Amino acid sequence: KWNKRHMFDDSYDASLFLGTLDTVFMVSYSVGLFISGALGDRFDLRKVLAIGMWLSAIMTFLFGTLSGWLKIYNYYWYVAFWLLGGLAQSSGWPCVLAIIGNWFGKSSRGLVTGLWGASPSIGNIIGAYTVASVLHFGYEYAFLVPALLMFAWGIVVYFSVIPSPRDVGLPDVAEDEALSGDREPLLRPDHPGFTESADSDEIPLLLRPDAISFCHALFIPGVIPYSLAYACLKLVNYSFFFWLPYYLQSKYGWKEAVADRLSVWYDVGGIIGGVLIGLASDKLGVRSPLMGIMLLLSPLSLFIYKGRNIYV
Incomplete structure (x- = not known):
């Protein structure tokens, strides 16, 4: 029984549908990771991340808030927008991980990644208490408030995140490590993904990889x-x-x-x-x-x- 409507025959049917939603979300999320990673390699990481957050907020709003306001109680509606939500949310992991890799070197990457890795857990805690605080107004608000927060922080990301030190005139951490001999390149010079840097006059030893294909990535x-x-x-x-x-x-x-x-x-x-x-x-x-x-x-x-x- 959902909002005075009988969507399911019994509790088993309801559990089966929830499991279906989880499966659809995770399958679309996993597929989206490949897509988002490829987009992040080829376009501005900041824009890909911000657009992914905005789309995630919109999908959450359509899934739980608009459906409640318009009294739409349809299996296909929920599955479709949960699938699209998984695709949109997949932009977070590869883009943010790439940004962290651009800013922090090998010597501190474990701690930094550990701190950043705490963000999903912190988000789960904040989200649980946020939803609990507005749920008495109606289940639609349990989706509306997180969607608004995500959209607002997408704006913050778009105007504040700097994807790479190079974007503000600083040398990349990878360049410093490569030049000092502290780090070997991820792909060797004879790899088909490598091209020589356009800034070879300033940093002659730097080899910057282009975006590589899925098959090439498997051989790393x-x-x-x-x-x-x-x-x-x-x-x-x-x-x-x-x-x-x-x-x-x-x-x-x-x-x-x-x-x-x-x-x-x-x-x-x-x-x-x-x-x-x-x-x-x-x-x-x-x-x-x-x-x-x-x-x-x-x-x-x-x-x-x-x-x-x-x-x-």
Whole structure:
């Protein structure tokens, strides 16, 4: 029963539809990552990121707010705009990661990425409390307020974010590291993606890569194994993100507010762990061993969580 309308035959039908929405969103998001990454390589990262935020806000508004105002309760409406929302939101990860890579060198990248990696968890916490504060006005406002916030911050991004030091007359971090011998180039000079820099008179040793194809990207060392490892990590992460509150309600009969409060601690752990592991990787000078240790500890924590009888 949704807003005095029976959209589903029973609770199982409703759960199946929610699972369908999650699947549609993640499939479109994953496809969109390739598209957004290619766009970020070829166009201004600031513009791609800002436009992605504006489109995300519009899709959120159409999905949850306009449908409520116009009394549109249609499966295809929700699926279509959730799919488009996944495509729009996919612009965030590759564009912001590229901007961070432009500004921060290898020696501090672990801590910086760890701090930036806390932003989704912080956003989850802020979003949960924002929605809770306006939900009593109607579920439409649970979509309207976040959409307005996202659109407003898209404007801030468009007028304030500087994608690269080169845009303000500063040398790129990659250039400094390459010239000082602290870093080997990601692609070697004989790679088909390399072209010599137009500024070769000023920086004769600099080799700047053009945008490369998907097939060329696959041959960069570490891309495939790290991608597979990250896919497995995201499988667990999004299972918790999408389904933990629902699982606690249906399995243990917890109240919705209590389940939401507990799920927030998963994000808190992500914030603390990301910062600490990022800092440790900078200090130790290695990243893969730390990643492996944390991934091995993750199943252990899940088994402990599963094996306990949790009651309120």
